[in-house]
Amino acid sequence: MAAGSLSVKPIKKHSRSAVDIGVEIEGVDIENLTDADFEVVRNALFENQIVVFEGQAGLSPHAQYVLTRRFDLASSNYSHGKTLDAKRSVLHPDLKTIPHQPQVQVIGNGFVEFYEGLENITLKHPHHKVFHKTAIPESDDLDFTRFYRWHIDAALYDLNPPKVTSLMAVKVPQGRHQTVRYDDGTGDELEVPLGTTAFVSGYQMYDLFSEHDKAFARTSKIEYAPHPYIWMSGAASRSNGLGMLSEDKEIPLSDLPPIEESKIKILPMCWKNRVTGKLALQIHPSAVKAIHLADGTVMNDLKEVREIVHRLQRPAIAPNHLAMPKDNIVLYKSIFSPHGQNSPPAREPRPKSNLFKAAENDKALWSYGGKGTLGALRLFSVHDLLHSKNPRICPSEWHNPSFPHDGIRFEHGDPANMPRYCAISHLPTEARVARKAATQACKQLHRARSKARKEERLWKKRVAALWKACQPIPLVDRNPIPDPGQSKRRS
Template sequence: MEIKLQPICRPSGSRVDFGAELSGIDVETMSDDEFHILRQALYENQVLVLRNQMSLSPRRQYELTRRFDPAAGVYSHGKSIDKRSVLHADLTTVPDQPQVQVIGHGFVKEYEGLSDVQLNHPHHKAFHKSPIPTDENEDFTHFYRWHIDSAMYDLDPPLVTSLLAVQVPKGRRQTCRYDDGTDATLEVPLGTTAFFSGYRLYEILSDEDKWFVRTSKVEYAPHPYIWMSKAKSRSNGLGIVSEGLELPDEEMPSFEASKIKTYPMAWKNPVTEKLAMMVYPTCVRKIHLENGEVLDNLPEIRERLYRLQRPGIDPCYIYPHDWEEGDLVLFNNHGVMHSIVGSFRDDEVRIFRQCNMAASRPPIGSTDCLSTI
């Protein structure tokens, strides 16, 4: 079978410059040469769609995902998730493959060793400061949270995430409203996964802002998903509203200073060497400047990051994937950010499998980036 790579379908007016569909490779039996083609395609296109992969087992999905980082092996959030974490209700582990999670919505009688499972698609009303009114949820939605798949404490962000669509409700579309002081909206398929490119975000920054991003680092909060558990998000999903609701250290689980993560703002693509602005705004606690100064005024930090990142989520830069059953999507977790989207009815059942593992190395950036500029 001939290997083919073609760009994803983009609507008129889109300025999305990433994403491709790959065909002609059997991911369960591919050779090293074929994997090299797949890896090259992923890092050149950031989001890779492979159709008709319904037969892929959790074990094979894990093996494929780990092939991008053979020294990895632990699920990105560790072996267990604290019940106080904002992620706790969203993930259900496949019993025989702990690196693979079942995510989605609705009641599932039986699937991959699980029985009588109630899946919960995260709804923005539980996390946003100003959610869409309940009587408008059928037609309108918000981006839930723009994020990088990562614990952001102790463990490093996975290199690659894989998502497999097992059951997909069809027939409905929604309008994603930004509700951020602009009239921005985006028509999206029900339950889409939306992506934006950190590379494009970096490209559209001013020269002054590019220098700031290249030379600065962000320090993330310890146990960030517990730290933020009482805080609320902006309506476009890009960061937290500053109301002083983050948990103080004395109310947090114990943590080790050596496990707190500080990463550069600019991450380098291992194939193209392009720079992406990759900052997870909801988890950030401090900024470290090139001159050694540390910024710790959280409201000011959030406003500064929001000014830098908000242009990257303009509707023209967003790719909302229109899921079909059997779609396997691989994405460069060090180059694109993504968000859950959508409001499901109780009778709409959605089943997906997600696999990613804490990376065997931190993101490439900072001095590595500066040496190539």
């Protein structure tokens, strides 16, 4: 379907998918989005739940925020707001806030030297072993994974759920795949790329119900725990990531930050799309605390509540009901599209040859102790190197001498004898050198200003004492201490 200069088409599905949600839109300039183009995007989102934009590499955080906010101009905050006692929250280790656009958070895995004002940060993508009751054995962790936590993007205390969330892939792992295991007795498995976010349809979740369950969902409400992401931090998740196990390990309400009854959220199980009129089931399974029935009865047995919610939601997260968009930026209706992320390997395998981490070097640098190449070099995946478009990355030496050195691309997958890692030299780009010089200059200026402020305080004390004693001011103290950050005026 074409809408003006925009092209709208269904997203590509994985081989086992029978789900009918999501579209791709081509030809959108998100940095300069017109009202007409936004109307196309808005309609596509309400009708398809997920919108994927192609060709948006380099999109600014500000443009991403502006696009998301256009769906709800009354809102200007990050959907979780400011979490009190954030260190106990299960969300705390996962996110970094962009300094100049605090509504946008960064999530990922690994060391990042610089990104949008964040410097020398180590992102840690959550791994299921820290959240699930059980974990995949370490021997299988490289090839198998689990969905970490099925969720909706909402604070569920004080703040209402956002209407729309956007997710932008700045850089995603390439190459190999993993197999997601549900490990819940069903035998369900699904092969996925690294770093995948899988979406399910809240509409389909509702449509799969029996008529009895549909009536139950339409007339019931979910009460969420206060400060839910702190409350759940002591408990453990099911192996399929769909809700928590009931072992009385939740943080007691008395140990949570102060609770205001008016801020506790009691929300419908079903939400209605104002454009299509369809009903979607929308529940965050990990944060549920009680179910309010149509007759006013409140189900407070946490184990029973969790079992009911799991029974309602589990059919819709089966492999054939998942959508896994792969492109630059994904826009989705938060209240209609529950989603889950697969966790990365607990640790990538390290080569057992003569590559070792050099303690005296930066975290991202490695020393090569073998013959031929000396000095601090970066450890790099050969697969990623061959598929990289960065001309400044130069291979210095291969582990396997029979492997071709010309860096050709392989149409039928990597050859069996291709080594997994190599040592490379990484030439700094002009921008990186300039950024480093600018940072150094800022540090020097900061030190100079600190010294000047200290001298100024002493100067003021001297001058004040002389005035008080009716003594003349020496020539050396008649001019104030100059600010090193200001240019000298020409006379």
